[in-house]
Amino acid sequence: MKPGSRIYVTGRTKLIGSALARRLESEDLDVLSREPDYTNAAEVHDYFQNESPDYVFVAAGKSGGIRANQERPAELMRDNLQAIQHILPAAHRHGVKKLVYLASSCVYPRLCTQPMKESDLWSGPLEPTNESYATAKLTGLQMCRAYRQQHDAPFVGIIPTNLFGPGDTFDADNSHVVSALIRRMDDAKRDGADHIDIWGTGTPRREFMSVNSFADACVHVMRHYDSDEPINIGSGESHTIAELAESIRDVVGFEGELRFDTTKPDGMPEKVLDVTKLSALDWTCAADFKSALEETYTWYCHSAGVSAV
Numbered sequence: 055m056k057p058g059s060r061i062y063v064t065g066r067t068k069l070i071g072s073a074l075a076r077r078l079e080s081e082d083l084d085v086l087s088r089e090p091d092y093t094n095a096a097e098v099h100d101y102f103q104n105e106s107p108d109y110v111f112v113a114a115g116k117s118g119g120i121r122a123n124q125e126r127p128a129e130l131m132r133d134n135l136q137a138i139q140h141i142l143p144a145a146h147r148h149g150v151k152k153l154v155y156l157a158s159s160c161v162y163p164r165l166c167t168q169p170m171k172e173s174d175l176w177s178g179p180l181e182p183t184n185e186s187y188a189t190a191k192l193t194g195l196q197m198c199r200a201y202r203q204q205h206d207a208p209f210v211g212i213i214p215t216n217l218f219g220p221g222d223t224f225d226a227d228n229s230h231v232v233s234a235l236i237r238r239m240d241d242a243k244r245d246g247a248d249h250i251d252i253w254g255t256g257t258p259r260r261e262f263m264s265v266n267s268f269a270d271a272c273v274h275v276m277r278h279y280d281s282d283e284p285i286n287i288g289s290g291e292s293h294t295i296a297e298l299a300e301s302i303r304d305v306v307g308f309e310g311e312l313r314f315d316t317t318k319p320d321g322m323p324e325k326v327l328d329v330t331k332l333s334a335l336d337w338t339c340a341a342d343f344k345s346a347l348e349e350t351y352t353w354y355c356h357s358a359g360v361s362a363v
Contacts, residue, residue, distance in 0.1 A: 279335060305347045
């Protein structure tokens with residue numbers, strides 16, 4: 055990529071897409087402002103024909119936490135499959151120079167050896183609480199490989215860890231754990247509540263990464279990685295859900311009790327990515343976790359029109 059390159063970032067108003075757009079525009083790269091409806095095949099085809107993007111980052115597709123995956127598995131699976139089956143063929147047909155597809159760490163088996171290596175894919179059953187979403191994301195990785203095998207298409211798959219940051223979704227139905235806890239603790243603090251309930255035992259271990267750091271890694275991978283094997287992108291640092299909740303309580307200033315509802319599911323017991331491949335490309339995550347949480351909380355308060363009291 056170089057100045058003048060035309061870049062299509064799907065979902066550029068969302069968490070990942072907006073971070074990618076900011077990162078790319080910092081180099082004066084031409085991030086296309088208009089987006090098609092990726093669920094409409096004809097509209098996607100016309101978009102590629104008229105806009106002629108050189109590079110594509112596929113960050114489209116609905117997602118959510120355990121609750122969303124339990125209540126709307128068909129919707130999440132259908133939406134993500136539509137992004138794959140419409141964008142990838144159009145990108146190949148119109149000869150893009152390179153495409154990077156963003157999957158999810160949910161693609162790894164439930165009882166995967168930790169940290170999870172790219173070679174562990176397809177080695178066991180998926181986590182039941184997000185099986186449909188994960189199956190769609192696995193399909194995207196496999197389609198990238200299939201296009202490389204059949205057409206020598208320059209498609210690369212990325213497996214991100216759990217992301218958070220400015221632009222995240224904070225509503226009750228679609229938010230992930232970091233944004234959900236930030237909003238719930240902020241609401242509880244303002245309402246004077248003496249506790250909040252958190253799903254599960256608090257013991258599952260997760261890896262978290264600032265979306266701005268992730269965007270920087272994506273751009274690095276676009277430039278320096280070319281393989282039919284996907285590549286993990288993570289921070290190399292993990293926390294239990296209980297530790298995460300305590301960190302967010304400190305940032306938000308919530309003084310109430312954190313109560314863990316053990317009747318609710320935990321999801322996978324541990325999800326930490328092996329980032330050996332990424333490190334071999336001379337990229338490491340430099341962002342401080344606590345500072346990234348503070349930045350996210352500040353952004354949330356600003357977007358909600360409230361002060362961080």
